Amino acid sequence: MNNTVNITINGTPLQVAEGTTILNAAKMLNVHIPTLCHHDDLCVAGNCRICVVEVKGDKTLVASCATPVKEKMEILTNTQQIRQARKHILELLLTEHNINCIKCSKSNSCELQTLALEYRTDEELFLSLRRESNPDMSSYAIQKDSSKCIRCTRCVRTCAEIQGVNALTMSYKGMHTIMTTFLDKPMSEVVCTNCGQCINRCPTGALIERNYIEEVWDAIYDPSKHVVVQTAPAVRVALGERFALRPGHRVTGKMVAALRSMGFDSILDTDWSADLTIMEEGTELLSRLKKALVDGDASTALPMFTSCSPGWIKFIEHIYPDFLPNLSTCKSPQQMFGALAKTYYAEKKGIDPKNMISVSIMPCTAKKYEANRPEMRDSGFQDVDYVLTTRELASMIQQTGVNVNTLKAENYDSIMGASTGAAVIFGATGGVMEAAIRTAYEIVTGREVPFEKLNIIPVRGFEGIKEASLRLEKVKPEWDFLEGVELKVAIAHGLANARNLVQAIKDKKVEYHFVEIMACPGGCLGGGGQPIPTNVEIRTARMEAIYKEDEKMPIRKSHENPEIKAIYEEFLEEPNSHKSHKLLHTYYTERNRY
């Protein structure tokens, strides 16, 4: 069915594959057609109508995003009728829109604003239909302002197609049509996982993260506070995009320098606690396997699911509460870090934890929610005080006037700043799995994983659900129950894929020992707190950068991180010890289904 058809666009002949949309065909000729409801990651909606074009012989204009080409189609993209329609559509959207652009954090990156400037909509052609702005601030992570919504449904489609969550929906009809939640409930009361994927695809400022920039500046400027900051693996491969660097340009050292210049007292790394997570989670997996295989304990839940992704955690609490026992009890790296910052770090540095403020920089909006969970206070204080997204950090750096591109790279502080290549790959789908296997295989067999340069290729890449297996042979005597066992693992990213995978496990169609799930497409590198826009090319570039960062690290296995060895010797004793259970492990809560 790969036939080609002959068409013309503005008189220029073109041969394209059958089924190509007019919009994509026009791109091939560098003919720009404006769009709003269209997004490369999503199915076609065809509702904003800004992309209308003329097809000779048709009675009306057609939406170029939704119309496939046909043999001999003659397409015009720039006629009086089309221009008039586009201008009208923009004017109409603006009559509904809250046009207080200067007070909107999406100003300058708003697709509606860009088009409005292009079409010089400075006169009000029609009557104002604007309603008062009354943003929903109920969620710790996501702020929803209907007065800025253009009803393009990109968020609704994201939530349904990519995430399978359906927290957002279109409701009412006619003039009352609006994007909202089930029964118009506040965002904090519905199935929203706080993943922020909707934010990444919102063309305007209707959905943005709750920002905590001022709170963090206040803490930095407060001389009585010792402010520590941790940076997640995926931030370093995306932050540069906000400073005109190409996607995938790594800025690890420059980011550290920028944070130091901003006045944080200690610049530390979530990668360090990612290594710690591997120790705790790997040990938990092995002990679950032992309980199941040796002790025959039927109550041991397998497969074990990873628990690093707070969007995924909230998803499973809402949708698959039966599977909560399968979740690793390990906190995420952010929360392990938080609990240890105000205990271990405070103790070592001789700081009173009540004078500490713990900030984290995350590619994620769900982390904002996670930090505010009531159970995340094992240090005796809120373990992580403020979570900033990559985007918020970029804004703060811009406020300081520092030019990131010319900064000299600097190193993380110690303690809790040293990390390995196994930690940085947490930022990509399959990364936790790869890091866990690198360590667990070596613990069990005493040998390195049998993959060239430690690169476990089968668990990498963008496939929605990945599967792999690894045979354990010639194991060490203390692990003899694992001799000959085929370790089966699976990986899913994007909650729609996660849903399919968990359902298959529930239906007993598949069986695994260990399953990694990340809420966002591509893993954290495609997180809801990352720079906008997002698309496959950008996510691919970030992923390549993550694996490059891994390869250049001198140590690439979590259990070899000297600062990890040190914390077990000095503070935690051993993985899954009593103390680590108190500080580094957690529990989960069943939640409503809407």
Add this chain to the structure above:
Amino acid sequence: MATQLKRTELIFKEYMDCNALMKNVMKMGRDAFIQELLDSGLKGRGGAGFPTGLKWKIVKETNSDVKYVVCNADEGEPGTFKDREILTKASDKVVWGMALAAYIVGAKEGFIYLRGEYKFLGTKLRIAIDRMENSIRALGINFKLELVFGAGAYICGEETSLLQSMAGHRGEPTNKPPFPVNWGYLGKPTVVNNVETFVNTMIIAEIGSAEYKKLGTKASQGSKLFSVSGDCCKEGVFELEMGMTVQEFVEEFGDGDTKAVQVGGASGFCVPRKEFANTIIGYEGIPTGGSMKVFNSSRSMYNILENYLVFFEEESCGQCTPCRVGTQQLLRGVRAVKRKEKPKSYLDELLKLANTMKYASKCGLGRSVGNAFKSIIENFREEIVY
């Protein structure tokens, strides 16, 4: 008043041996009957006027093991009430028409999408369905028909929204292509026809295309039901030959003081007195799903227009920009002109906007809002302004 209009009596004719007609068609063969439909010139009676024979032919020729037949009984156009009359008086012909379609295209399941307010017709229809199902089973045809109820949205009469609504989704039009004939209910090829269309296919099976074609004009063949209301001397449902002029219509139905006739409901056109004589009701002139509203000189055309616009503002599905916002702007715009908050010339801006809505909206609703708007503004501008 001289009565010149040719009344016909096909749809409500008392006796029709549907079973025998079906047998005839089976003997004749599927392709031969499709040819009959094509020859008859029958166009859909729901308003859009797509040739019915062609629709059935496409579905028949589309490869799929599952196909559906859907009867659009959502009758939501303001001023239309002829489907209700058919379902009340001739329900057998409707369900047999659907069985006929199912036989021709190879569908085993069908649905009647019934306007929520017509729930009281449910029992009657179920009885007709049972009767039909039993008879066709004896003929060796396997076809199951079910009732689905609408929930009151006008837009669910548009065929793609109707199918969305049937599938349990929000009643919103989807992009065309794909058309329901290729990708309809649950993604399967689907015949969607109006109640009256199905009855007409049975009539063609009975009298043949040659006889059927004798009625009407070259572009508008057959007869049609009209729902007549407003300032008229007699109101109700009338079966008339197509192709009459508005003048002829008004002479028969008007109250002697007719100022304008709204042909085709809110989404149709307003014909002023000066155009009565040279406006034909039919596909060569103004096509209509049957709604004919007669206005005499006591009516304010401003009120009429405002009323239609209030209707559209509520009944737009709300998904596409030109229609969702355009309807609000047209309504608020004429109000502003009436109240002198906007100059008369603002009406010209609104006419341009109505034009954009016609060309850029996603579905027939948004595309037809401009019909009433333009024809009323252009013909009764002084009533809007003063």
